[in-house]
Amino acid sequence: MLIESQSSRETETDEALPTTTDEWLQDMELMHHYTTVLSKEPLLVRDVILIPLPLSLQNVADLWRTYIPQQALVHAHLLHGLLAFSALNLADLHRGTPRAAPYLSICDKHQAVAIAALRDALDGNVTEENSASLFALAATISISSMARSCAVANAQTILPRFFSVEEIAEAIFLTKGMREVTALTMGYVRDTPIRLMLTSHSLEDELGPGAEPESARLPLAVRERFEALRGMLREECKVSTPATNSSSGSDSNSDRSGALEACEKALEELEDIYRNLRYFKRRDRLDSGHLWRWAAMVPLPFAHQLAARHPPTLVIVAHFAAATVCLRRAWFVRDWGAYALEGIARALEGDAGMSRWLEWPREQLGREMEGVVG
Structure with a gap:
């Protein structure tokens, strides 16, 4: 059950690639911010490895810094997801200023492309080659949906700020949908570095x-x-x-x-x-x-x-x-x-x-x- 957010439905997805120098520079800014700042942020992930790995990855944080960006260079849907996530973090860093709104618009553009590509991938076959990128994208979209809701509320001028019930319900629907995506990829990702993310949550x-x-x-x-x-x-x-x-x-x-x-x-x-x-x-x-x-x-x-x-x-x-x-x-x-x-x-x-x-x-x-x- 992949449920598209209202913001994604309202955003055109035809122009997935930058078409101007400014747009290329914009995307470079987002990727630079992701690799130098956002990927080093503590995402409240556990620093525990439950399965010994013959890899240099020491914890889940390393996945976000190295393995997931590498996957994004191969799978465009994940790249758009990371760019949307980066734009959201920049909007958060500039909350309360005029610079926040443009970053939200940039986020919506990339998020719409990511969700459309994810839907297309799920309509096809989940394979060993794309499973890790789909799992990572589902995790990224789940986090981004929460972050975007907060960013939109932060821009409200009427206090106290709030979510509509529809926005809360959308978060629940989307989280359930992303869980179905991860379930579809589970059989493959257990044999990839992504298995570091399969730690206990109960x-x-x-x-x-x-x-x-x-x-x-x-x-x-x-x-x-x-x-x-x-x-x-x-x-x-x-x-x-x-x-x-x-x-x-x-x-x-x-x-x-x-x-x-x-x-x-x-x-x-x-x-x-x-x-x-x-x-x-x-x-x-x-x-x-x-x-x-x-x-x-x-x-x-x-x-x-x-x-x-x-x-x-x-x-x-x-x-x-x-x-x-x-x-x-x-x-x-x-x-x-x-x-x-x-x-x-x-x-x-x-x-x-x-x-x-x-x-x-x-x-x-x-x-x-x-x-x-x-």
Whole structure:
């Protein structure tokens, strides 16, 4: 499920190559910035090798500095993905200035080409030769989508800044789509340096099924919070259903049952993410994958409920958004949680009963999840 962003749909993709001297220099600037600055940024990746390698690559960061740029010189789709990513970082470095907007436009141009090329590649065959570049591009697009949302919000003049619910849903859909891309390439990339990126992102993978060390056990107040959320779902999903097409003949009771099931599954996965957050944060080993894998794990109906502004779904996403504050040192998600929470609050502002469920995640975001990791 490769879902194209609105910005990509609005950008022409016919002119993939530079046509003027200025455009060539522009792309050279982006690649120079990637190789000299961005590839050396800590991407919150773990510095652990789980499989011995007969290569000079020492950690995942080396992949971004050497192997992935080498792949980009062979596979144009990955090159456009890296150029878009570089433009986003430059927009972030110039946030609050007139220079940010042009970099966003440049990003959209390259991102549109990358996504179109990725779709074409997936319509063909995933092979040993292109698998590593497709996997790397999927990872790059996932990061870029978060970074672009933040960059657009940073340009808002009305405070507090926020994401629309549609933008939040788009991030979930795109993350799920990129997971499908990586799944298609998995059989090949295990035999390439990319396998360094296949490190554990869960307690179960690290410690074994059913393992829950004391350091991962959630505080009583947090466990009680999840129980309260389960009670809210059972109550609210009886009366609150996502928008449906009345001409489809769907049964409302079935819709409510499906909404409850999707929400309960997403909440169960979120509680597991909170345990991961507590365990890895306290070991100073937290990376973006420990949290963002939740977006790939939630059921597809849950993502559709989010797009339909289903109130209980919005509340669950708010609790996820709060957790992302622990990733603030990563530039590409620095304020994602705050912007998402504000957008959800705006969507629920006419519903006092549901809005009160946002008080806890807002408090935790302000305290950087101290109630969970402290």
